[in-house]
Amino acid sequence: MSVITTSRQGDVLILTSDNPPVNALGAAVRQGLQAGIEEAAGDDAIKAVVIACAGKTFFAGADITEFGKAMQEPSLPTLVDAIEALGKPVVAAIHGTALGGGCEVALACHYRIAVPSAKIGLPEVKLGLLPGAGGTQRLPRVAGVELALEMAAKGDPIPASKAKAAGLVDRLASEDSLLADAVAFAGEIADARPLPIASEKPVTVDPAVFDAFRKANAKRFRGFEAPAAIIDLIEKTAGTPYAEGVQAERMGFMKLIMSVQSAAQRHIFFAERKASKIDGIADDIALRDIKRVGVIGAGTMGGGISMNFLSAGVPVTIVEMQQEALDRGTATIRKNYEATAAKGRMTPEQVEQAMGLLSPTLDFDALGECDLIIEAVYESMDVKKDVFGRLDKIAKAGAILASNTSYLNIDEIAASTSRPQDVVGLHFFSPANVMKLLEIVRGAKTADDVLATAMAVSKKIKKVAVVAGVCYGFIGNRMLMPRQMEAMKLLLEGATPEQIDRVHVEFGMPMGPFQMSDLAGVDIGWHRDPTRIENIRDALAAEGRWGQKKSAGFYDYDEKRNPSPSPRVAEIIEEFRQKTGTPQHAITDEEIVERTLYTMVNEGALILAEGMAQRASDIDVVWIYGYGWPVYRGGPMFWADTEGAKKIVAGLEKHGFDVAPLLREKAEKGERFNK
Numbered sequence: 001m002s003v004i005t006t007s008r009q010g011d012v013l014i015l016t017s018d019n020p021p022v023n024a025l026g027a028a029v030r031q032g033l034q035a036g037i038e039e040a041a042g043d044d045a046i047k048a049v050v051i052a053c054a055g056k057t058f059f060a061g062a063d064i065t066e067f068g069k070a071m072q073e074p075s076l077p078t079l080v081d082a083i084e085a086l087g088k089p090v091v092a093a094i095h096g097t098a099l100g101g102g103c104e105v106a107l108a109c110h111y112r113i114a115v116p117s118a119k120i121g122l123p124e125v126k127l128g129l130l131p132g133a134g135g136t137q138r139l140p141r142v143a144g145v146e147l148a149l150e151m152a153a154k155g156d157p158i159p160a161s162k163a164k165a166a167g168l169v170d171r172l173a174s175e176d177s178l179l180a181d182a183v184a185f186a187g188e189i190a191d192a193r194p195l196p197i198a199s200e201k202p203v204t205v206d207p208a209v210f211d212a213f214r215k216a217n218a219k220r221f222r223g224f225e226a227p228a229a230i231i232d233l234i235e236k237t238a239g240t241p242y243a244e245g246v247q248a249e250r251m252g253f254m255k256l257i258m259s260v261q262s263a264a265q266r267h268i269f270f271a272e273r274k275a276s277k278i279d280g281i282a283d284d285i286a287l288r289d290i291k292r293v294g295v296i297g298a299g300t301m302g303g304g305i306s307m308n309f310l311s312a313g314v315p316v317t318i319v320e321m322q323q324e325a326l327d328r329g330t331a332t333i334r335k336n337y338e339a340t341a342a343k344g345r346m347t348p349e350q351v352e353q354a355m356g357l358l359s360p361t362l363d364f365d366a367l368g369e370c371d372l373i374i375e376a377v378y379e380s381m382d383v384k385k386d387v388f389g390r391l392d393k394i395a396k397a398g399a400i401l402a403s404n405t406s407y408l409n410i411d412e413i414a415a416s417t418s419r420p421q422d423v424v425g426l427h428f429f430s431p432a433n434v435m436k437l438l439e440i441v442r443g444a445k446t447a448d449d450v451l452a453t454a455m456a457v458s459k460k461i462k463k464v465a466v467v468a469g470v471c472y473g474f475i476g477n478r479m480l481m482p483r484q485m486e487a488m489k490l491l492l493e494g495a496t497p498e499q500i501d502r503v504h505v506e507f508g509m510p511m512g513p514f515q516m517s518d519l520a521g522v523d524i525g526w527h528r529d530p531t532r533i534e535n536i537r538d539a540l541a542a543e544g545r546w547g548q549k550k551s552a553g554f555y556d557y558d559e560k561r562n563p564s565p566s567p568r569v570a571e572i573i574e575e576f577r578q579k580t581g582t583p584q585h586a587i588t589d590e591e592i593v594e595r596t597l598y599t600m601v602n603e604g605a606l607i608l609a610e611g612m613a614q615r616a617s618d619i620d621v622v623w624i625y626g627y628g629w630p631v632y633r634g635g636p637m638f639w640a641d642t643e644g645a646k647k648i649v650a651g652l653e654k655h656g657f658d659v660a661p662l663l664r665e666k667a668e669k670g671e672r673f674n675k
C-alpha cells in the first residue's frame, strides 16, 4: 500500500501520509505527494487540496536516514516548489509536530490550519544543518525575519497559538476534528484568488536585527557552524528574489551536510535514541509499576532527584534523619520551583501541585509503601550498606532499590540485601533536577525487568539514560579521572591552570578542569586535615581556597565571580614543582589535548572492551549530556573517529601511556568506534 492515500470530499482532494513513526518525508512520501499534486493539476473537478498526516504527527522532517545516500526524485525542494505552483489552493492540516521539511511543506502550502496542541519548528540547526527546502526563504516572508531567526537558528518549535499570532498558521482547528475543519477551510477558500504564495511575498527587515541577534546569542552559538550559517544566509538573502535566495540556501545546505559538525550532531540524535535499547532485553518485557518513589536524603542530590519525580506527577516520600535537614531540603525544593515560576516556566498552581506530591518524613519505615526507593546519602560503602540492609527489612516485595552512588560497587551494596535482583544504580548528575544524564548501573544480579523499568522511569522524568556496568566511576566519572590527573601533572610540569582551561574551552567544553573544580568545590573529597598536604589540591584546600564559594580556588574571584589568575596559586604550584623536583618543559596546547583528551578516549576504549558500556555511542551520550562535551564534536568516541585512532595511539605513545588494546586494534585495522 502506498504511504500516501488520496480521497475526495466534494471538490477537495485529500492527500494523507501514513509513514510511521513520525511521517518523515522519505522518497515514497515525496513521490506520493507529487503524484497527488499532479492528480490535482490534471483534474478540473478538483478545486483545492488538503495535505494531512495519519498517526501521531504531521511530517517531522526530511528522512534523516537518507542523508548521505543518493537522493531519489523528487527532492524535497522540488516537491515544495511544485506544491506552491499548483495554481489551486493547498491547505496543510497540522497536528503533532511540523518540523524541518514538514514545516517547509506547510510553508509551501497556501494555507495552514493546526490543532492547538501542534508545534511548528525548524530544528535542522540541531542536526548541524540549515533548512534546505525553502525554509530560510519562506519563513521570513510569512512570519517575519525576527521569528525566522529565532526558529531557524535556535531550532526550538513554537506552539500553534504563537504560530497563529505570527501569521504562520491561518486558522486553529478543533483538537478532534482537524481533517473536517481543514476540508471545510479548503472549501471556503477554493475560489479565492490571488493565491497567497509565500515565495512571492516581500521581506521587510531592519538590518540591525541580525547583529543584535548574533550578540544576544553569542554564548549559545559558540563553536557551532550552523547557527552562524543560518543567520548569514537570512541576512544576505533578505533583499533578494526567492529564486536567488533558495539557490544560496541549497548551497549552504550542501556545505553543512558534508561537515563534521553535522555528522556529529546527527550521530548524537541517533545515539540518544539507541541508548535506551538494552542489549539482551526484549522491548516488550513486563515492567514494574512505579506509583510512589522514596528518596533517602534531602540534601542537594536527594532534593534534585525528588524534583524530577514531582515534576512528572509521581508522589515522593523523602526521608531524613534530622528535622532540620528535612525542613531545609523541603524548603530548597520549594525555592527551586518558585524560581522556575518566577521565570514564567511554571504557574504558581503547578508549584503547589508538585509540592503537594511531596511527603517529607523522619520515619524510615514510610518507605515501605514505595515502589522505587533511591538512596542519596553520604558516599561511603559502610553507610550505603547499612541503608540497604535496613531497606531490605522494610521495602515491599518487588520494590526497586536504587543507589545514587557515583563510584561505589553496586554488587557490594546489593549483597547487603536478601534481594540483589531488585538492586540497581541510578546515578544522577548534579544539579539532578537539571542535568539530562542518568547512568543506570546494571549489577551482576540486577533483574532484567528492574533494568527495563529503570529505563522507562528515566523517560518519564525526561532523562537521557545510558546503561553502565559496575566499575569505579562507571562511564562518566571513570573517564574524568585520567583527565583530572593529567591536568594536575601538567601544572607541575610547567602549564598554568589558565592555559589548560583555555585549551578545553577552545575545544568547546563549557569550562576547563580547574574552572570545574572551582565550581564544584576544591574541598570535595578532601581529607579535611590541613596539616596533611600531599598535592596542590590539598594545599589549596588547606588555605581555604575551596573555589567560587570562597572567592578563591585555582583562580581568584571578584564579587561578581569573574575569575582572574591567582599569584598565590602560582606560588603554590612553584613550591610543589620544587618539592617534587619535577622537570619543567614548554607545554604546547597540543600536548594538553593529547594528555587530557586522548587519555579519556583511551579509558573509553577500556570501558568498551570490558563491556562496561554497551556501545561506543553510549559513551558519547554520557559525555554530551553529563559533562557538556560539545555536541558538534559528537562525544569522545565520535571525536576519536574524526581524529583517527592512529593519531591518538601515536599521541598517547609519545607521552608514554599504556594504549588500550581495543584502541590499538582500531588503529591497526583503520576502524572506527562508531560504525
Ligand code: 3H9
Residues within 6 Å of the ligand: 021, 022, 024, 057, 060, 061, 062, 063, 064, 065, 076, 077, 097, 099, 100, 101, 102, 104, 123, 124, 127, 129, 130, 131, 132, 133, 135, 270, 273, 274
Ligand atoms: C530536514 O528536514 C532537512 C530539510 O530542511 C531539507 C531537506 C532537503 N528521519 O524521537 P523519537 C525516528 S532535517 C528519520 O523517539 P518522539 C527516530 O530515530 C530533519 N527518522 O519519537 C526513532 O527511531 P527508532 C528535521 C526519524 O515521539 C523514531 O523515529 N527534523 C526522524 O520522542 C521515533 O522518534 C528533525 O530534526 C527523521 N526526521 O519524538 C526532527 N525523526 O524508533 C527529528 C525521528 O528506531 N525528530 N525519527 O529509535 C524529532 O525531533 C522527534 O523524533 C519527534 C518525535 C519530536 C518528531
